[in-house]
Amino acid sequence: MKVDVVVIGAGAAGLMTASKSGDRGRKTVVLDHAKKPGKKILISGGGRCNFTNYYIEPEKYLCENPHFCKSALSQYTQWDFISLVEEYQISYHEKTLGQLFCDDSAKGIVAMLVSECEKNAVEFSFQTEILGIEKQENGLFLVKTNKTDYQCDSLVIATGGLSMPKLGATPFAFRVAEQFGLNVLPTRAGLVPFTLKPELKDSLADVSGISLPVSITANNVTFSEDMLITHRGLSGPSVLQISSYWNPEDTISIDLYPKGYFEEVLKATVSSQPNLTLKNFLSTVFAKRFVEKFIELNCLENVPIKQLDHQKQAQLVEVIHHWKVKPAGTEGYRTAEVTLGGVDTDHFSSKTMECKSVEGLYMIGEAVDVTGWLGGYNFQWAWSSGWVAGHNV
Numbered sequence: 001m002k003v004d005v006v007v008i009g010a011g012a013a014g015l016m017t018a019s020k021s022g023d024r025g026r027k028t029v030v031l032d033h034a035k036k037p038g039k040k041i042l043i044s045g046g047g048r049c050n051f052t053n054y055y056i057e058p059e060k061y062l063c064e065n066p067h068f069c070k071s072a073l074s075q076y077t078q079w080d081f082i083s084l085v086e087e088y089q090i091s092y093h094e095k096t097l098g099q100l101f102c103d104d105s106a107k108g109i110v111a112m113l114v115s116e117c118e119k120n121a122v123e124f125s126f127q128t129e130i131l132g133i134e135k136q137e138n139g140l141f142l143v144k145t146n147k148t149d150y151q152c153d154s155l156v157i158a159t160g161g162l163s164m165p166k167l168g169a170t171p172f173a174f175r176v177a178e179q180f181g182l183n184v185l186p187t188r189a190g191l192v193p194f195t196l197k198p199e200l201k202d203s204l205a206d207v208s209g210i211s212l213p214v215s216i217t218a219n220n221v222t223f224s225e226d227m228l229i230t231h232r233g234l235s236g237p238s239v240l241q242i243s244s245y246w247n248p249e250d251t252i253s254i255d256l257y258p259k260g261y262f263e264e265v266l267k268a269t270v271s272s273q274p275n276l277t278l279k280n281f282l283s284t285v286f287a288k289r290f291v292e293k294f295i296e297l298n299c300l301e302n303v304p305i306k307q308l309d310h311q312k313q314a315q316l317v318e319v320i321h322h323w324k325v326k327p328a329g330t331e332g333y334r335t336a337e338v339t340l341g342g343v344d345t346d347h348f349s350s351k352t353m354e355c356k357s358v359e360g361l362y363m364i365g366e367a368v369d370v371t372g373w374l375g376g377y378n379f380q381w382a383w384s385s386g387w388v389a390g391h392n393v
Contacts, residue, residue, distance in 0.1 A: 008158065009156075015114065017390040020390025022117060033130075040160070051081065051101070053380065064344065072385045097225075130144070157362065160367060163336040185369050187340060188341060209230075212256060216241075218250055221242065255323075337374065342366065
């Protein structure tokens with residue numbers, strides 16, 4: 001079958017591309033191995049889809065070329081996507097830090113994107129296996145599948161990265177890149193919980209479920225949000241954020257009192273309640289269960305705080321503001337929200353998303369080496385890169 005555009009991948013980026021190429025009158029077909037579109041959209045944000053963020057900025061994306069994402073993000077902004085959401089009367093709210101979620105179900109976002117495709121005569125083929133891709137002498141791509149073979153002028157790879165294999169994530173995009181001689185940068189799990197070494201993990205198991213507002217630092221980058229202690233290690237927004245900047249063997253620094261100077265709290269309490277034990281004092285600031293474990297882990301003496309000399313006060317303040325933890329690793333792609341690394345963006349035009357060395361080949365979304373922060377940034381990259389590709393295929 002001859003079409004103008006084949007989009008492989010019916011996720012966020014692929015659906016956006018198809019809707020726009022269809023809108024331009026390009027005969028477009030979307031192929032996907034899943035039974036239905038938008039599987040990752042549907043489970044994101046606890047089923048409510050954190051679809052974008054008020055504060056989208058290029059600085060909040062990781063890429064070997066930090067300038068690459070600027071063009072797409074400026075061509076199709078968060079305000080453009082918000083307008084589309086409002087056009088479909090999907091109600092939404094800001095949760096924290098500019099993060100926008102559907103009031104109801106993420107199904108509304110998928111239905112909106114599918115509707116945009118259908119009104120522009122985009123065709124879908126689900127449960128479709130790609131058997132091979134060739135660039136023919138006539139310049140057209142031949143896409144062989146288990147159902148139909150397609151010839152097309154433009155081929156868009158929107159199959160995502162390696163995160164969440166249970167949802168069908170595969171290295172397909174990277175295999176296509178290698179087939180066409182494109183460099184794939186090393187990949188690893190991003191926005192992912194940390195695992196801990198057995199001794200610390202077992203010790204903290206008693207306090208799993210406790211959430212604390214913290215600031216976490218790794219490699220001179222700091223995020224201030226909640227940290228959740230789990231039976232496997234550390235999670236929560238601050239941990240997921242810093243995981244993208246953490247490298248194996250790095251030690252992270254956790255500030256357990258990010259809202260001020262703990263020294264002032266300690267001195268004021270020594271003055272007003274000198275007979276409070278260290279445990280009871282710390283329990284006025286942190287959850288009691290956590291305090292007991294924290295004292296044990298850091299070999300602190302549970303004495304009345306008036307007995308803490310200057311050196312011991314300084315040590316306490318230091319460990320509260322700079323609790324050093326060395327993660328064993330991460331939970332990996334199984335629970336990672338994104339894939340760091342991917343197809344090298346140097347191979348693509350930032351203005352069109354077209355491959356510089358293979359005419360008509362486009363790669364978008366998580367397949368390429370662009371990874372956003374937690375909080376709607378990766379969906380916005382999917383919408384923006386997809387919109388740009390859709391306007392150029």
